Amino acid sequence: MIRVGITGGMGCGKSTVMAEFHRLGVPCFVSDIVAASYYNDIFFLDGLRALLGNDVFIDDVTVDKRAVAAKVFADKALLQGLNAMIHPRVMEDFNHFCLQHSDEPYVLFESAILYDYGFDRLMDKVICVYLDFEERLQRLKLRDGVGEEAIRARIANQLPAEEMMMKADYVILNYEGNPRRRQVEYIDKLLKQ
Numbered sequence: 621m622i623r624v625g626i627t628g629g630m631g632c633g634k635s636t637v638m639a640e641f642h643r644l645g646v647p648c649f650v651s652d653i654v655a656a657s658y659y660n661d662i663f664f665l666d667g668l669r670a671l672l673g674n675d676v677f678i679d680d681v682t683v684d685k686r687a688v689a690a691k692v693f694a695d696k697a698l699l700q701g702l703n704a705m706i707h708p709r710v711m712e713d714f715n716h717f718c719l720q721h722s723d724e725p726y727v728l729f730e731s732a733i734l735y736d737y738g739f740d741r742l743m744d745k746v747i748c749v750y751l752d753f754e755e756r757l758q759r760l761k762l763r764d765g766v767g768e769e770a771i772r773a774r775i776a777n778q779l780p781a782e783e784m785m786m787k788a789d790y791v792i793l794n795y796e797g798n799p800r801r802r803q804v805e806y807i808d809k810l811l812k813q
Contacts, residue, residue: 622726622811623718623742627734628749629781630774631756631763633794637749638730640804647721651731655706655714659683671701684784693773707737725812735779735787747807748788750781753796 626641628634635650641649658664665681668688692699714729718760721727728747734740751759753775760771785791790803790810 621718621722621724622744624728624742625727625733625740625789626628626728626730626748626749627740627746627784628794629750629753629756629778629784630732630771631760632781633750634730634732635745636748637747637792637794637800637804638728640801641728641808644808646808647717647724647727649717649729650682650713651710651726651729653713655710655781658683658706659707662805667705668702671705672698688716689774690770693770693777696777702705703737707739711739711742721739723737732778735784738785745789745811747790747792748785749794750785751793753781755795756781761790777779 628632630727631699638648652655659678663680665677665683668683669677672688676684680683690704692702710731718727726745729743731737731739734743734746740746756775757768757771760766761768764771792800792804792805792807794800
């Protein structure tokens with residue numbers, strides 16, 4: 621089984637591309653969804669409280685994720701601390717996912733920060749979903765309902781999309797009207813050979 625990372629900058633449409641792979645029956649591990657589930661774990665919440673304080677909590681067990689984002693994207697040390705809590709656990713969960721799908725030709729591991737934290741070194745191949753900055757910015761404003769300054773701060777914490785694209789084995793150009801499905805099907809055939 622081949623482990624394939626799929627990455628791209630915030631707002632580039634990784635989820636849409638993942639849905640195309642899922643339609644083809646490819647097992648898809650979405651790191652953000654898995655990491656979000658940790659916020660239901662009391663031990664994780666205790667660690668989060670120790671790292672960020674009580675002001676990111678709405679009540680004892682409910683986290684204000686916008687407050688978390690505001691804190692960690694304004695302080696690299698806090699972002700590193702949060703990532704140290706999440707990333708090893710995500711990779712452990714991905715390893716279990718791979719065991720469950722060991723009879724498949726390949727599995728996908730989606731992460732916007734694949735290169736930033738060295739996850740790419742744990743993959744056999746990498747796909748980058750690319751969209752230029754201005755179009756991503758417009759999508760994120762609509763999707764997240766936050767201002768341009770906040771979006772720029774988050775994007776600044778990621779590897780530039782053009783650099784991700786240069787490092788990847790395959791690139792999917794995710795512009796409206798571009799044949800996304802055909803690009804996914806082509807890469808799927810290559811990975812199954």
